[in-house]
Amino acid sequence: MPEQPDEPDRRRRELGAFLRSRRERITPGQAGLPRTGRRRTPGLRREELALLAGISATWYTYLEQGRDIRPSDQVLGALASALRLDGYERGHLFRLAGQAPAGETAAPEALSTEVAAVPLLLQPHPAYVIGGTYDVLSHNQAARELFPYLAVHTDRPPNFARWVFLDPAAREVVVDWESEARGLLARLRTLAGRHPGDPRYAALVEELQQGSREVRAWWPRYDVQDRHGGRKRLRCPGRGVVEFAYTAFHVAEQPDQTLVIYSEARNDDTDHTDTDHPETDHPEAGITAQRQAAAPPLAEATVP
Numbered sequence: 385m386p387e388q389p390d391e392p393d394r395r396r397r398e399l400g401a402f403l404r405s406r407r408e409r410i411t412p413g414q415a416g417l418p419r420t421g422r423r424r425t426p427g428l429r430r431e432e433l434a435l436l437a438g439i440s441a442t443w444y445t446y447l448e449q450g451r452d453i454r455p456s457d458q459v460l461g462a463l464a465s466a467l468r469l470d471g472y473e474r475g476h477l478f479r480l481a482g483q484a485p486a487g488e489t490a491a492p493e494a495l496s497t498e499v500a501a502v503p504l505l506l507q508p509h510p511a512y513v514i515g516g517t518y519d520v521l522s523h524n525q526a527a528r529e530l531f532p533y534l535a536v537h538t539d540r541p542p543n544f545a546r547w548v549f550l551d552p553a554a555r556e557v558v559v560d561w562e563s564e565a566r567g568l569l570a571r572l573r574t575l576a577g578r579h580p581g582d583p584r585y586a587a588l589v590e591e592l593q594q595g596s597r598e599v600r601a602w603w604p605r606y607d608v609q610d611r612h613g614g615r616k617r618l619r620c621p622g623r624g625v626v627e628f629a630y631t632a633f634h635v636a637e638q639p640d641q642t643l644v645i646y647s648e649a650r651n652d653d654t655d656h657t658d659t660d661h662p663e664t665d666h667p668e669a670g671i672t673a674q675r676q677a678a679a680p681p682l683a684e685a686t687v688p
Contacts, residue, residue: 392482396450398581399480403448406467407433415466436466455481475583495521499635502643503527509647516575516640517584518545518568530620530646545572545588549596559617559625562598569602570609575640577608611642615649 408427412419415428415436423429430448434441439459446453455463460481464474493515503511503524510530512523520534520542533553534542548554548565555561576585592599613631620626629649635641 392452393450395480395482396452399477400448400450402477402480403463403467406469406473407448410467414468433463433466437462439463457483476581479583480581493517493519493521493641495638495641499638499641499643506645509645511643511645513635513641513643514544516579517543517588518572519543521641527646530618543588544568545592549592549599557619559619564616565598566602566607567609569599570607571611573603573606574608574610578640 407430408425410427412428412432415432417428417432417436428436430445431441434444437444437459439462443453447455457478460478460483464477467473469477495513495515499513500522503513503522507524508526510524510526512527513521515521519540533551534544534547545568548558548561548568554565558564572585572589576582576589579585589599589603593603611632611634613629615627615629617625617627627649628646630644630646633643633645635643
């Protein structure tokens with residue numbers, strides 16, 4: 385889609401606001417600068433940040449004011465280092481400036497040690513923690529047995545969205561695949577809307593659109609949905625179709641991270657099945673017995 389005439393102006397304003405917010409969160413002491421008298425503004429002064437990045441204070445001021453100037457990759461890298469940006473923030477800075485950081489490697493989503501341990505405490509019930517982009521951040525042995533072929537990529541965390549839309553096995557395992565997949569995509573759209581400009585969501589959606597005709601057809605419809613518990617039917621090796629009930633809990637102070645716990649549904653449960661409506665949380669599931677034998681285990685819990 386061609387860039388709208390006001391899009392460069394908007395990005396420059398966002399770039400200035402982003403730089404200012406990161407500048408104000410760093411103290412002179414954290415930056416290794418000597419303490420001075422009373423300061424009227426929080427964080428670093430513009431001239432202090434310019435000094436640390438090795439650029440002109442006037443030029444940096446223009447950049448923060450959203451003027452039409454084009455910083456080089458070297459300048460952006462120097463600013464990212466001076467501002468102590470992490471991998472996601474660095475990528476966001478480059479993209480706001482109209483650049484693509486070469487060789488950028490996104491850092492894994494942070495998960496506290498205490499939260500990572502929760503699925504282990506819930507054994508033998510399948511349980512796991514997912515991040516905002518559906519990366520599996522932690523899981524237990526029961527979840528590893530229920531979803532054995534999820535971790536086919538060793539260079540990145542397991543991801544339910546990729547598995548559902550890009551792995552043909554998902555259509556074998558998830559009985560109500562279309563309604564489950566529509567629900568997942570609606571929840572992904574909701575999460576992406578909460579983080580405009582976050583390159584993680586843009587990269588994931590682009591990958592899904594390239595590999596799935598359903599995503600290409602459904603994404604423009606702009607369906608949205610929040611994460612919650614429910615029921616789903618899965619084909620399990622040696623057992624056939626099994627109905628599961630699951631509950632989803634948001635992690636305190638990390639609302640995009642969700643703990644999901646599974647158990648086999650009982651006949652006397654009062655919850656309604658979700659065979660006709662996309663109201664379940666994750667269309668992740670087990671895999672056929674033939675692929676289970678060759679399947680690598682899920683990656684171990686990601687802990688900062």
